[in-house]
Every structure is written in structure tokens, then in C-alpha cells.
Amino acid sequence: MKDVAAAAGVSLKTVSRVVNGEANVNETLRTAVLESIAELGFRPNAGARGLRQGRSGTVGLLLEDVADPFYSILSRAVEEVAREHGTMVFAGSSAEDPARERELALAFCERRVDGLIVVPAGASHSYLLPEMRAGIPVVFVDRPPGDIEADMVLTDNTGGTRRGVDHLLAHGHRRIGFIGDAPEIYTAGERLRGYREALESAGIDFSDELVTQAPPNPESTAAALDRLLAGPSPATALLCGNSRTTVSVLRELARREASLALVGFDDLELGDLLQPGLTVVAQDPAAMGAAAARLLFQRITGGPPGDAAGDASGPTQTITIGTRLIARGSGEIPPP
């Protein structure tokens, strides 16, 4: 920039003004500066600007895995909102490892991101408190933070499974199984709750042998299926608590050449091409990402408390995103 100033025969500040599109610059000088910029291939250093302005024009996005379709769609939605704010996004995968989550989050903070969107992997997030007090707003997505208060964007998990069970009930099922994730996981607990509530509303007793809570790997899922289909009155329908479980169940059913009514939680890309088509309770990762990003930028650009345009320090907000039941066949199979 010094060079540009010299080449154009003006001061540093004038170049700065031109670069930042400030008014009050003589047209002649402006064109001279622009010419020098083009000639020298000058590109302003955003890092240096950030140092001065206290804003980096970046946000951090911490997911379990950027390669997982759910998160990659969420990610794209965050990117689009960030783009509207001239902001770039750092994305990182925690790989469900709390230590790695923390390491990444703090690395983002060292880069002085203007804000952080986090899908929690760990159960404790107090390590973020100093950063939050230092002015970095944090929004949690998909799951609440462990031991702090902050903005959140969640799926209506309970409502989702309730809807799924209601659907199976409406198709005549009374023995409905549920295979959910490990109970430590927030979403797993909420989804199980919806399952129980739906049964209760229908006046059907909750039965332990119809429910399994286990990690969504093929082995646990196969074992869970065994349990469900054994005994004198086996399940005639099944609700899967997450998409990986759904995939494991589908593979296992294909292997056994067995079939039962099936509703998955969270959609799968090619669900419509399976036979029968896969009925799901669909989440909306794009809406979650967009909501989280909007909330974050509201905090980042937020005015004083009570400001109409957004409040940087107001009380924490929780946004709940609804689910949608998509009937494609598998959930409409009648009981035998």
C-alpha cells in the first residue's frame, strides 16, 4: 500500500480511502490511485485491517464432520449467510472428540473469528466462557452446550419422533420398535421422549423390549433387530432414531430378506429410489445453518441492549426448527 501511495504520488491515507470506498476523494486522485493499484497488483491485507479494526471478517464453524451430508448442508447454509456479511468461514471437524473440539474452537479464537457456530461434541463448554466474555459470540447448533448458557438452534426432536410414531399408529401398528442412539447424546434422549409421549397419547403401554439405545454401528443394530423381531409378539414397525441407524437397518433387512414398516429420523439422499421408498421424519439442516448464522450475525453486528436491529448482549435465544414427515412407502406398510 505504501508502494501504491508512492506510485500515485499521494499519501497512505488517500489510498486507504480509495480502497475502502470512502467519499470525499478527488476524482483525479482516485483514478490515479486505482491505476497504481491495478499496475502493482495490489491487494489489501485483510489481516492487518482486522488488527486495526478489531474484526477479522471470519467466523468459525465447528461440526462433527464436514463430510457428513447433514453437516455439509448446514455448512453451505452458513456460508451463504456469511457471504451476505462479507465474511469467510473456517470449517472444522471435531470427529466427535471433545478434546479436538476444544482445540479447534480455541484455534478459531486465536484467529480472532468474529463469532463461532458449534455443534457440540463434548459435554463441557465452560472453556469458551473467557472467549465469550472477550466478545466472541457463540451459537450452538443441533445440541445444547454442556455447562454454559448460550444461543441455540435445535431440531424439534421430540415432536419429530412423535410424528413418526403417530404415522405408524395411523397405519395400524401397535408394536412399534425404537432404535436410538446412546442415551448420553442429547438428541437421542429427546427423540426417545417423543416416542414415549406418542405411545402414551395413544394409550399404548411403553414396553422395554421394543426399545434399544446403542451406537449406530452395524453390529449393535443387527442385535437390536434380533431383539425386536424375537419373542411371541415381535415389533411390526420400527422407528430409527438417526440416519446411520436407518442405513444399518436397511442393510440388515436386505441381508435377511426381511421387511417391516420403517420410519427413519433424518432424510437420506436416495430415499426415494429404495424399494419401498423410505419414509422419514426429515430435519432441515439448511434451515438450521441459516438460523444459526443469522443469530450469530445479529450478535456480531448487534447494537446496544434493546436495539431493534439486533442486540449484542441480550438474553440467550433458542430457535427450534420443525420436522417434516415424508411418506414414501416404507412407513405405510400395514401390520401383517
Add this chain to the structure above:
Amino acid sequence: MKDVAAAAGVSLKTVSRVVNGEANVNETLRTAVLESIAELGFRPNAGARGLRQGRSGTVGLLLEDVADPFYSILSRAVEEVAREHGTMVFAGSSAEDPARERELALAFCERRVDGLIVVPAGASHSYLLPEMRAGIPVVFVDRPPGDIEADMVLTDNTGGTRRGVDHLLAHGHRRIGFIGDAPEIYTAGERLRGYREALESAGIDFSDELVTQAPPNPESTAAALDRLLAGPSPATALLCGNSRTTVSVLRELARREASLALVGFDDLELGDLLQPGLTVVAQDPAAMGAAAARLLFQRITGGPPGDAAGDASGPTQTITIGTRLIARGSGEIPPP
């Protein structure tokens, strides 16, 4: 950092030494500094450090769409390699828009990324020349750059389709259709070439009416299918040039309750669960991302020309990643 120094009663430089783990610091002072750091919740400002050192510890990754499974897997692989180098990655989606690609690439450069990995959307990349000359290494992935020379990581597209056609030939097909993407797209051209070569090697005449080059949307694909299946000697097998086309074909075949031997280029998540299972020529996006990232860091950390550990200014390299044929059923359907 100033505050830490004051609190610990030492100079700025000593704190800097401790933070950077330099040797030659008195143990007593070191612990005093570490205590102050913990007390004040101090976190070094990576941007300021970068300003001084001329390195930001970031790289930019420019894809068509971070939400596309192919790219999100590639993305994760880049992230893992970057992690080994203590580097964070900015990811951005060009949405196949050359203007947006350029805008993003230059925004990354303003953030002074240490390097850039680009999946080209546009046909011209000379706009990157000044940045490359200024010392930002760029690696292109999946497609070559438009009008400059640079490192690249490509799929063996030609070999891939050759393999797919050979597979169908081996299963007795002689009328093999090909639906590929628009010919302007590099990969589309390469894949078509492989198709032709395979037919030629088998001594089968290339027939225009068996080939369609069109965007992979449902309408064009349906029209292409019409052409292939019409006439006196319709295609008995089909090779799809990309995964979106494959999905469109599968939907269209399901709608028509038609069937023919099918091999897709690029794998689909649930390909094994379809009926029949989907036979594909699989690319390896993770290997592509990892190779690109390794190449990039070789340039970033590269020594002088000829250096064994990597050469920052050596001649451009092209890495070709092979494909793998995965037979699952659809590609083994015999001709009627």
C-alpha cells in the same frame, strides 16, 4: 500480551518466548508467565503473528459446493492434512459461477492464505497469476485451470469410463449408451474419450445416436433415455458420465418401470441398497483432497529449488488418481 508481561513482571519478548516455546527461558520466569497467561485468559492473536511472520496458518479451499458429497469428502481430507500442519481451512462454494469463484479466490488472497486449492468453475484463471507470483501456491483439483500452468490433481477420467465400458462389454453388451455432461466441461470430454477408446479397442463402431452430452438435469436425461431406447436397435446398457445423471436415470427408469444394464461414474452413498445394487466406476475424493493438500504444503514449506523435502518453485506437477469399478448388480445385467 502486554498485560501478561506486566502481570508477570517481565518484558514482552519473554512472554513471546514462552508462548512460542522457545528455549533459553529461565524456569522461574516461564512458570510466572504461564500463570499470568492462565489468570488473564490470554490467547495469542494469530493474525498479528501472521502480519509479522508473513504466514497466516490458513489455506483456502474453493469448491463448487461444500454440500455436494464428492466435495465434502474431498474437503474433509484437505482438513486432515491441514491439521497436521497446524493450519485452518477456509472453504467456499463457487456455485459453478466463474465470477463467484474469482471473488472468493481473491477474498482468500486478501486474507493472505498460505495457499489455495481450487476446483475450477470458470475457464480462465489468469487472474490468479499476480497472486501466484506474489508467493501464494495454487493447486487445482478435479479439472485443470483455464489458461495458466499450475499443479493439478485429477481423476483418471478416461481410464474410468474405459473400465466401465469394458465391464459392460464383458457382460455381453454391444449397444452401450453414454450420457455425459456438457462437452465444455473438462471431465465430460475425458470421459467421453474413454468411452470411445474402449469401443474402438473392442472393434465396435462409435454410434452418434448412442451418445448424449447434456446438463445432468431430469429433463435432459429423460430425453436422452428416450433417444437411447428408441429405434430398431436400442441400447442394452448405459454408462452415466456423472452421479447426478445417474440419479436422474435411476428416477426415470423407476418411473417407467424400465430396466437396462447401468454403470454410473462416481459412487452414490446408498448404491448398495438399491435394487439392483448400483455398479459404479468410483472416484476417490478423499485421495484427491489429500494429494492436493500434500502437494500444496510441499509448495508452502518447500525449500530452495531442488530441495529434497519439497521444492517451492519447481516445475508443476500433475497427480492422477485412479478409479475403482464396484460391481453391485446393475452393471451385470445381461443383454435381453
Add this chain to the structure above:
DNA sequence: CTGAAAGCGCTAACAG
């Protein structure tokens, strides 16, 4: 082993 001074590239605050 430690510290003081200079400066990375830029902009805020204040002159002219």
C-alpha cells in the same frame, strides 16, 4: 538468558 526498539500493513483520530 533477557530486554528495548523497530516495524509487519493498515486505519482511527486528528490536524491542515
Add this chain to the structure above:
DNA sequence: CTGTTAGCGCTTTCAG
């Protein structure tokens, strides 16, 4: 409308 000065937070250089 334009320029000067100071300093963002850190590291490099060189002197103790």
C-alpha cells in the same frame, strides 16, 4: 478534501 501521527499485537533484530 488531504496528510500526519500513533498504534492494533506480535516478532525480529540487536544490545545488554
